[in-house]
Amino acid sequence: MKNYGSVQLKEDVLDRGLCIGCGACISLCPYLRTHRGRTAMLFPCTQESGRCYAFCPKAGVDLDAVSGFIHGRPYGESGVGPHLSVHASRAGDRAPGSVFQSGGTVSALVAFMLERGIIDAAILTGRTGLLPEPRIVTDPGEVASCATSKYAAAPTLSALQEARDAGFRKIGLVGTPCQILASAQIRMHAESEGLPDPIAMTIGLFCTWALDFRKLESILKERTDIAAIDKIDIPPPPAEVMEIYGKGGTLTVPLGEIRTAIPAACAYCTDMTAEFADVSVGMLEGTPGMNTLIVRTSRGDALVRDAAAGGFLKTEPCPAGAIQELEGAAEQKRKRATAKASEDGLMNPAGGERRPHIRLAAETQARILS
Amino acid sequence: MNYLKCRKPGEEFLLMGNDAIARGALEAGVSVAAGYPGTPSSEIVENLAKIAGDMEMYVEWSVNEKVAMEVAAAASFAGLRSLCTMKQNGVNVASDFLLHLGISGVRGGMVVIPCDDPGALSSINEGESRHFARLLELPLIEPGDFQEALEMTRWAFDLSEELRSVVMLRSVTRLSHASGNVRIGPLPDLKRRARFVYDGSLIDPLTGPVITMPVAIRHKGQQEKIKRAEAIFENSPFNTYEGPEQPELLIITSSACTLYSREAVHELGLRDRVGILKLGTTWPLPKRLLKKHLSTTGRILFVEEVLPFLEENIKAAAADMMGEIGLREFHGKVDGTLPGSGELNPDLVIEAIAKLTGTVYHAVPEEYARKGQILSFTTAPGRDLTFCPGCPHRASFWDIHNVLELDGRQGFVCGDIGCYTMAILPCGFSTLKTSHSMGSGSGLASGFGQLGRFGMDQPVLSVSGDSTFFHAVIPAMVNAAHHKSDIILVLLDNAGTAMTGFQSHPGLAVNAQGDPVPAVDIEAICRALGAHVETSDPFDVEGTEKKFLELIEGGGGARVMILRQTCALSPERKGKKRYEVRVDEEKCLGDSCGCDRICTRIFRCPALVWDKEKRKARIDEVLCAGCGVCASVCRNNAIVKEEVAR
Structure with missing residues (x-):
């Protein structure tokens, strides 16, 4: 699979208005920077291939390959993506309290991981006023300051490279589906380069769209x-x-x-529940103060069990109706985005020099659209 | 012995045209000289300033050309001799006053010296000042060599007093800045007393108020002066002819083109076939003299820079003479025999004469010319038009460029006049998007800043140097502030009129003569306009960027960012490094770094070079001025700066 450089990144993503500002391309080079939610390319860079393009969740993403890498499963099998279990959850009594969006599950899990040394740093998204800002948090007591949904797209992943540069090797990441997708590509890239996986745990957040x-x-x-x-x-x-x-x-x-503030990129996003995370968390519709918690990987499963045992998390079975509704909504989002990407010529463009926004095998596409 | 002070008439010196003009003015007993710096005119006032104390003169760099002309005129009104210098476009600035000065007349001899820049070697225009003489009805003279530069300047003061009119003496780059042998004359011993007499009759130009009214009467008087000037010019020794009595081709020329014409005729060996009528007095035209020469030949070639001034005016005069002299064939810029723009040179004149006389001429053998061209392309190193090492402008435009890109709304910068005009080029990261006259950047910005109501959401910036700010930016900023124009003026304060050679300006505590004067506070002026003012050191890249972003995002009318850092070539900074800068070869990953050589490919300080053998960046210690800005350009911290102990 051919990778490209920042010239192509600019053409394919920035100039098409498809940048979501996740921050995956930031802090890698002197050219790409983020400011108030926008990614800027200060000067053209002539490198033919770069991490910026490889990491970008909006440029030539091969969803089959990512799914295979993270879950060892084909892409698009179910609405909410590969998972081991689904729970209703909220923060346990031992978790630090705060104003939470709903159940406080994410803050509780992150605080637990820091406390137990499962991760040595958490990449979170804080906020100054309305402006979301990436944060590198190492103190469990500080986690709650990043609680609540930001709604605005955030360059959270710019802190990932900074944390790597600072020497953190077991990094926990909380992010939206696009950020989790980028982190999956970062992990794939590390493996292809023979480097250790810098990310010890990812917690994905449900998202239907973000805001500019x-x-x-x-x-x-x-x-x-x-x-x-x-x-x-x-x-x-x-x-x-x-x-x-x-x-x-x-x-x-x-x-x-x-x-009217939804970025164009969200219309091509196939992922509502952050399928490539270890665990994914969102609201539990109809039950204020509770989260839906999807456990996808074995390390995610261990985390949820340990956090519950440690009193940081309370879990209970998720109502079947809620799971069904989530499945349906997630499937609809994937279908809509897949169809739109095809219609707009951004999916596996046939021949020519045009590079794809998303790559999907024909049979995967057929499965999604059926 | 300094040629300016030398009191031995007949002594010979190798002088630049501008030196000769300064000496000529001294020999005429000039008391007051004022000007605004501008290439190729600056050395005249500079030279006079150096000896102002010894010669009991007053010399100043005025805030702009119009004020310079007013300062000089005041001395004339008070009975002293005065001169005023500027580059070609400076006359445009001063022309409003000059129009009125032409009508009111002068008392002490007053000479205005515009130095034109054919080919725009140091300009962003190819203005032609001679047209102002015709337009404003003033006598115009043009020295044709270095000796004449001295003699005609000296004579211009007498002429001015004889006519009671300001006299324009026009020079060009190749006269002002080239050198030749000049024999000096005596310096007068004068005790000058100034007194402005105004209690005479309202219509007496010598004792009454100096005014332009009653206009019709005074204007008529001005036109009579021009008639008298023409009569004087008919017999001027500065109009000369060399060549056969009945030339096959008559060249009519003036100024530095006289030298090109002589060289061309000599090179072609056509002295017995081609004549050269060199005019020193070019407005009003000496028509009797012209008639005499136009009668001797059928074909005329005009050799002049920049516009066809002599060509068009002499053709008009010839039309009146047609009954007596008959039809004539004219060649020059109008028929394309010579190029209509750009500087002339002996080769171009040779080509024109050769064509008109059917002469074959090769300056060099064709093979030699071909080889020379190949060699110049293949062996001469490529050199950018760029800012000096350690130039504050490179850092300022780095900051501005990056801030505008981060902002992401396609903001732009309206440019102005100074070294920073080069920011239209990659050395300033192609940040400037307009470039016109002095102060126009901020005037344009003031206009752009009103277009938000039409949906324009691009941030609007203008830049101005400190000297330019005083010259013409202040009115534009008053306009912007008063009309709440949404702009940011970026003041590139490098503590001097750097481009033209560190002449003083009102922001400095020293004047042209080197005497202490009160410095006018730029920041206080901006604050008085009600503008939000920030000040930063452009070498502090991070701090400047932060302040800039806040200023851009803050919005709200006219704002000012003063980027203050002394010019790297200024006497205060030259040779003094703030930092020792080096490249850590361990940290510089060179080709294998993902940086794509941002330091030597984009930032491109001439002192930061790419070592082709090591494939890494390197500091050229000889060129490095020690500003340390490049250290903040490398993300890998491979460029290390260490403060130099003072």
């Missing part, structure tokens, strides 16, 4: 003090609003308006 930070900011800044935002939430349907909680009370913005 700058657009979101321009929608909100006239209406509220964005420096004083505590939490953002989108209550379940039929509300159709985004709620912004801050010092001055709650601001409600129609979802239709918010949706």
